[in-house]
Structure formats: C-alpha cells, structure tokens
Amino acid sequence: MELVCPAGNLPALKAAVDNGADAVYVGFKDDTNARHFAGLNFTERNFEKAVRYAQDRGRKVYVAINTFPQPSGFERWKAAVDQAADYGVNALILADMGVLDYASERWPELRLHLSVQASVTCAEGIRFYHENFGIRRVVLPRVLSVSQVAHVITESPVPVEVFGFGSLCVMVEGRCLLSSYATGRSPNTYGACSPASHVRWEETGDGTNIRLNGVLIDHYREGEKAGYPTLCKGRFQVGENTFYALEEPTSLNTLSILPELRKIGVSAIKVEGRQRSPAYVAQVTAVMRAAIDQCMSDADAYQPKDQWMRELASVSEGSQTTLGAYHRPWQ
Amino acid sequence: MLYTMKLSIGPIQYFWDRRRVLDFYQQAADSSAEIIYLGEVICSKRREVKSEDWLAIGNELKQSGKEVILSSLTLLEAASEMGSLKKLCRNESFMVEANDISAVQLLSAAGKNFVTGPSFNIYNGRSLRLLASKGLKRWVLPVELGLEALKDLQALRPAGLETEVFALGRLPLAYSARCYTARSHNLPKDDCQFKCLDYPDGRLLETQEDQGFLVLNGTQTQSALTHQVLEQLPELKALGVDVLRISPQYSGTLRIINIFDAARKGNELGSLGEELLTLLPLGACNGYLVDKPGMDYLRAATQ
Numbered sequence: 001m002e003l004v005c006p007a008g009n010l011p012a013l014k015a016a017v018d019n020g021a022d023a024v025y026v027g028f029k030d031d032t033n034a035r036h037f038a039g040l041n042f043t044e045r046n047f048e049k050a051v052r053y054a055q056d057r058g059r060k061v062y063v064a065i066n067t068f069p070q071p072s073g074f075e076r077w078k079a080a081v082d083q084a085a086d087y088g089v090n091a092l093i094l095a096d097m098g099v100l101d102y103a104s105e106r107w108p109e110l111r112l113h114l115s116v117q118a119s120v121t122c123a124e125g126i127r128f129y130h131e132n133f134g135i136r137r138v139v140l141p142r143v144l145s146v147s148q149v150a151h152v153i154t155e156s157p158v159p160v161e162v163f164g165f166g167s168l169c170v171m172v173e174g175r176c177l178l179s180s181y182a183t184g185r186s187p188n189t190y191g192a193c194s195p196a197s198h199v200r201w202e203e204t205g206d207g208t209n210i211r212l213n214g215v216l217i218d219h220y221r222e223g224e225k226a227g228y229p230t231l232c233k234g235r236f237q238v239g240e241n242t243f244y245a246l247e248e249p250t251s252l253n254t255l256s257i258l259p260e261l262r263k264i265g266v267s268a269i270k271v272e273g274r275q276r277s278p279a280y281v282a283q284v285t286a287v288m289r290a291a292i293d294q295c296m297s298d299a300d301a302y303q304p305k306d307q308w309m310r311e312l313a314s315v316s317e318g319s320q321t322t323l324g325a326y327h328r329p330w331q
Numbered sequence: 332m333l334y335t336m337k338l339s340i341g342p343i344q345y346f347w348d349r350r351r352v353l354d355f356y357q358q359a360a361d362s363s364a365e366i367i368y369l370g371e372v373i374c375s376k377r378r379e380v381k382s383e384d385w386l387a388i389g390n391e392l393k394q395s396g397k398e399v400i401l402s403s404l405t406l407l408e409a410a411s412e413m414g415s416l417k418k419l420c421r422n423e424s425f426m427v428e429a430n431d432i433s434a435v436q437l438l439s440a441a442g443k444n445f446v447t448g449p450s451f452n453i454y455n456g457r458s459l460r461l462l463a464s465k466g467l468k469r470w471v472l473p474v475e476l477g478l479e480a481l482k483d484l485q486a487l488r489p490a491g492l493e494t495e496v497f498a499l500g501r502l503p504l505a506y507s508a509r510c511y512t513a514r515s516h517n518l519p520k521d522d523c524q525f526k527c528l529d530y531p532d533g534r535l536l537e538t539q540e541d542q543g544f545l546v547l548n549g550t551q552t553q554s555a556l557t558h559q560v561l562e563q564l565p566e567l568k569a570l571g572v573d574v575l576r577i578s579p580q581y582s583g584t585l586r587i588i589n590i591f592d593a594a595r596k597g598n599e600l601g602s603l604g605e606e607l608l609t610l611l612p613l614g615a616c617n618g619y620l621v622d623k624p625g626m627d628y629l630r631a632a633t634q
Contacts, residue, residue, distance in 0.1 A: 068454035070476070071483035098457030119452070122407050124416075124433035131436075132461070143508035148408055171505035171552070172406055175450055178504050178545075180475045181554055181625035184618070188452065189475060213624060216538040232505075237537040238515040238547065245536050245547070246511060325508040331520040 001261070001292055002268035004062070004161065005285045008040040008275055013050045015282035020289030023060035025093060026050060027274060031073070032080040033064045034117055035274040036191030044083065051087050060090035064274075066115035068096045068174075068188045078102055085110050093139070094118075095174060104133040113137040113161070117187065119174035121148075123155035130157045137161055139270060141172045146257060146326045150264035159267035164254045165284055166272020167317055168324050170232050170247040178231045183213045194230045201226075210234070227318055249318030255287075255304035257326060258295040280315050287311050336568055336595045338588060339366035339495065341449075341578040342402040342428070344503065345548055346527035349379040351581075356388050358585050360395040363592040366574060367392050368428055370402040370419070372448070374510070374549045375412045376523065382418065389425055402428040405450050406506040406550065426468070439465035449474050449497045449576070450506070456487025469493035471576065474502050474558065477622040478566055485570050493573040499561075499587060500578025501533065501546055501612075502554040502625060511547040520550075531581040532612050543613045544626075556616035556626055561607055563620055564594050583610035 005021035007013035016024045027033030029041040042050060054061045063084040069077040077099050084092055085107045092110060094100045095117035103112060114120060114129050116139040129135045139161045140149060153160050169176070173187070180186030183198040194212055202209040207221040210229040217234035220226040227233065227249040236245045254261060254269070261269070269292065271284050287308045295302045313319055324330055340359055343352065359367055369385050369392075371377050380388075389399040403416055413433070420427055420437040429435045430448040438445040446469040453459055453470055462470070472481055474497050485494060512534055513523035533546035533553055543555035557580070560567065567575070575595065577588055587610055590603045608615055618627030 068452055070454050070480045071456055071487060072479075074455050074457070096452070096454060096458065097461055098455040101457055101461050118432075120432060122413055122433050124413065124436045125431065128432050128436040128439075143406065143506075144408055145508075148410075151410055170509060171507045174452060175406075176505040177475045177502070177625065178552065180619070181502065181504050184622075184624040186475055188454070188473075215542065215544060215626075216540050219539050235539065236544065237539060237541070238534060241515070242539060245515060246507075246552070247509075328521065329519050331508045331510065 001266055001296065003285070003288055003292055004268050004270045005281060005288075006166075006271055006274040006276070007050070007281060008035065008037075009042070009278070010046050010050055010053075011278040012274075012276075012281045014053060015278040016285050017054050017057055017059050019282050019285035021059060021285050023062055023090065023268075024054055025062040025064050025274070027064045028080050028083070030076060030080070031191045032067055032069075032077050034066050034187045034191050035064075036067075037275050038196070040275060047083070048087060051089060055088075062091045062093050062113065063089050064093040064115065065099060066093055066095040066117040067191045069099065070189070074098065081106065091137070100129065100133040100135070111136050113139060115139055115174075116141050116163070117174035119172050121152070121172070123152055123157070126152070126156045126158060137267065141174070142169055142252065143172050143325050145328050145331070146260055146264065149266070149326070153265045160265070161268035161270055162261065162266050163252055164261075164269035164271060165288060165312060166251055168247065168250060168252040168322065170324075182215050182231060194228070199229055233317070248320070250320045250322045251312075251316035252324045253309075253312050253316070253321035254323065254326065255291050255308055255312065257323065258291055258304075259299040259302050262295055262299055276315075283311055283315055336564070336572055337366060337574045338364040338591055338595065339368060339574050339576045340364045340584070340588070341497070341500065341576045342368045342370050342372045343579045344373060344500075344551065344553070345531050345533060345581070346374070346377045346525070347379070347531055347581070348528060351531070352380050353388070355579065355584070356392060360392055360397065362585055362588045364397070364577065364588055366398045366400065368400045368402045372402050372405050372430055373551050374527070375404060375409065375415065376525070377527065377549075382415065386422070386424060399425050400428050400446055401425045402448060403430045403434040405430040405448070407431055407433060408508060435462070435465065442466070444468045446495075447471060450503050454480070456484060459484065459487060459492065460489050463489040463492050467492060469495055469574065471495045471497060475619050475625065477620050478563070478570070479622055481572075482570055494571070495574035495576055496560065496567055496572050497558065498575035498577060498591065499559045500557060500576070500580070502558045502619070503551060504545070504554055505552040507550050507552070510550050511552065512549050515547060535613070554616060554625060556614050556628070557611040558617060558619065558625070559607065559611070559615050560617055560620050561591065561594055561600070561604055562630065563617065568595075580612065586610060
C-alpha cells in the first residue's frame, strides 16, 4: 500500500519525504485546487524545488487540480495542468470532466488519478472515467463501509486509493454546497470550505460565539475548547436538542483497520491535511509509515500501538478520531 | 421572444406515504407542468412506492400528455442499489435523469439519451460537450451556479441540448453515508424506523439563535429557505433557458405551479410574488442565482 501524504508548502513536503511518504500531493497557489487558503500552496519556483526534492529521493509528486472551473476560468485550469506536466510530475489528481478531457488529450502519457472530488462511489462510474480519460487510479469518497470499498475494488478497472487519516468530510466530496450556501464559496467553485475570511469570533457574557458569514455555527462556554467553525461540525438545534447534528469535531483514523484495507486490495492510503503544519505532516507520516510497514510485513500480528494512537489523536480535530463511514454504526 | 419556458416537477425529495404520492401525481396530471420527474432520489430504504408503481404512475401521466422522466438515486453505495439502477436504465418506457456518473455510464453504453439532475457536476462547456456526445439531451444547472455562469454556459451549449434551472424548492446541498434524520432521533441508519415519514418537508435544523438554517432529509441536507427565482424569470428567458423546475413540497406545490405558469407567460405578477412567499415553509432565498451566498434573498429592483 502506497502512503500518499499532503504538503501545503516546501517544508511540509520535505517533512513528508523525510518521514517516509511514498508520494506527496500538492497544489498551486490559486483556486485550481481544493485547499485554496491564504499563505498555502506552491508558486512555480517552489514547485520546481518540491518536485526535485521528492523525485531525487525516489518519491512521487502528485498535483491536485481538483476544483470545477467555470467557463470564465477554464484557461487557468488548463495552465495548471500544463505547468504540472512541464515539470514532469508523476500524476495529476483531477475531478472535473472538462479538465480530465483536456489533460488526457493534451498530455496522453501523463498519469491521471480521479480525485475524491469527482464523487465516484461505484465501479460503473470509475469505468466512465477510465474509458473516456484513461484514469489509472481512483480516490474514493469517505462514504463507503469497508465491505462496500471491497466490492468496488473487485469490480474497478483501476487501483483504488482511500483516506487513511485526517479531517473528516462527512458529506460526499464534490457534492457538498453547505459552504457556498452560507458564504458563496464552496470547495467546488473556490477550493475552500467555511473560508476563514467569513469567520467571526465574538465574545459574549458567558463565552464565545463563532459565526460563518453571520450564521452562528457554535457557542463555546468559558473553558470549553473551541475548534475551527467548519460548517458541518458545529452545534445546532434539532427538535428539543442542541448537539453536533451533522458531525462532531473529529478526524478519521484507520490504524485499527489497516490489515483489512490491505486484505481487500486497497492500493494507496491518503493522509488529509495540506492546510496543516510541517510538524503535523512529519508526525502523521512517521506514524502511518511505521503502521503500514508493520501491517505489510505481518498483517496477522499487526496491532496499532498505543503510542501511534496517542500521537494521531493529538493532531486530530477535537483530539478525537473515528472510523467514519468505514464502520457501519457511524452511518 | 416567441417561445415559452416549460415547467417541470422535480422528483419528490422527501419520504411521503404512498397515498400522498399517488394523490400528488393525480393532481399533477391536471397541472400546467409539461415535464414530470419520478422516482426515489435520496434513499433506497424508502419503498412506499416501488419501481413498478413508478412505472404505472409514469404511464398514467404520459396518457395525460406529460413528458415523464425517471430519476435515479443520487448517491450509490450498496451493490443492491446498483442492481436497481441497472434495472432503471434498462427500462424502455421513459428517459432517465442521471443523478450520478454511474447512471451516465450505463445509459451511454446502452446508447440511450439522458438528462442530468441538479446535483450532477457540470461547470463548463467542455463537460457539456463531452456529455452531449454521450447522449445528454437536457441538463440542470448545478444549483450553486448563477446567472453569470449560466450566460457563459448557454453560449457554449451544443445545439439541441436543453437547459433546465432549479426554479423553486429547498436546495439540495449535500449527501452523506450518514442518515441525519435517524441521528436526530439517536438512531443508526440501519435501524432508522423510517423517521423521515414524520418530516414530509424535511426536519428543520436551527442555529442556537433559532435561525432556521438547514433541513435534514435522511442522508441529504437541504437549505431551510426555499430557493425561488420568480423575479428572475425574464433574465432566465433572455438567456434561453428551456425548463423551470419546481421541486415538490408537501403542500402548495400545485398553486406554486400556477403562479410560475402565469409568470412564464409574461403576465403581470401583481400580488403573486407575495402570495408565493406565503406558500413556502420558512421563507425564500435566491442568492445563488444572483452570485451571492445561496441563503441570501435579493428582491428584484422592479418589485
């Protein structure tokens, strides 16, 4: 199983490579990728250094160009594809059909992966992208149970990558408009969810209100630990109850099911978090590397170590982790 | 302009009991809507109306002169859902609305024409052209896109392809493996006790300041406000939009269709705009269409 790690800047990329990532995925400094945050991502100059650093050490570089261009911006997405291809990256991670069509026509030799943002959950859908654009890998959304992932793998014409660790999207990626409903900016159109530009923290008599474009996402009492107001992880009222109606602040962690993922034929494990620090990347990459190595050498004896679990929990949202949709009762 | 935009009734997004569904389509048969989309698009556990029933309803509506389209499930997870989708795509009676790429693959492989629904991602002309070459006959503009993008897309649209706009309804915003209606009752999806039946317009989610924000509809999340574009019909017509979709709500849908029917024919709106607002469960929004946050509501300057 290949370990695919995130890098939002050059130090993070080095941290991923130095700690054992097989591949690192990156994005350019604009809205062509789904982590379009201020101060993040690669200029052309840094991009060249990044590709060299990883490839000189035998690792791969994937470039995420995984948002959905509208006609007025389409040229920018083409330019991103061309730039990545010019620097000899190992693969592009694409979501939009139009961009896939362009990339496969202009760069027929270049390896294309289907991004999680393409929202493909079954083999028939994978076949569409395989037949039309020659994709060579698919990244599955975080909505399938382990047995459903297994079923997709048996029927898929291409290898399957799944998420192994990181912030959890509870909605099907590529089909979630909650953020643009509240702010006008969504992952699809803008490459950001619940953008920081629209967040407001407000002291109240008994704590802190967190608002997203005016909408109250959560209220923290004095002493309660406050998280980032991702729309789907706030506390709302439904009926008589005020609770995390969609999901709690939590991160996905698959350490406990790595042998199962291996057994069903998962080809690559992805770590989420291009927006996170180099320290996060270093820590998570090191833990995942150790876990995958142990799982691959002796899956029967494999047990996630307490220390790994502690280290991953310490960098998780709300300091807690979940198996998410992989584990049926979560659904 | 000489043409009149057509009206469609989108698939019922909620879980209604069988009697209610049958009554609704009996009324719809006499409505001024030309196109009716049928089928369960959210959750395969909702079986008050079975696939044979949908075909029967479709045949009756067809005899009433309606164009009938069968809508496919939006998020496919279980193998059994793929089995149902394959059956749907094999039907010889009606065109299918593909709400997922796997439906597109099945239909194009079988050489059949199809429609794509509002949660199917088509954001640019290259995607439109590619899908048209696969058999796309009508597409629904993704709900988060506005008039600016629509204008560009209309200019790039292949000949013969119809454009439909989600014109009224709570917005389909997100889909998940998790059932939020069941979760709101502290139940897992596998033991949901069909709680959706109790919420025929979805279950309201409010902020801690009592602002109605979202609606839980099983595994789907919708806007609490009802997106409606009555005031923008002249712009939509000028851009060559072919079809306006009304998404069913539990009550008042037929009256809403009458209001849109009057408006599309260019009649003076008079008090109809105000009446429309009284028919919505919580209130209106139209931000997406005017390139603002979807929850915003901007009244047209002429109103």
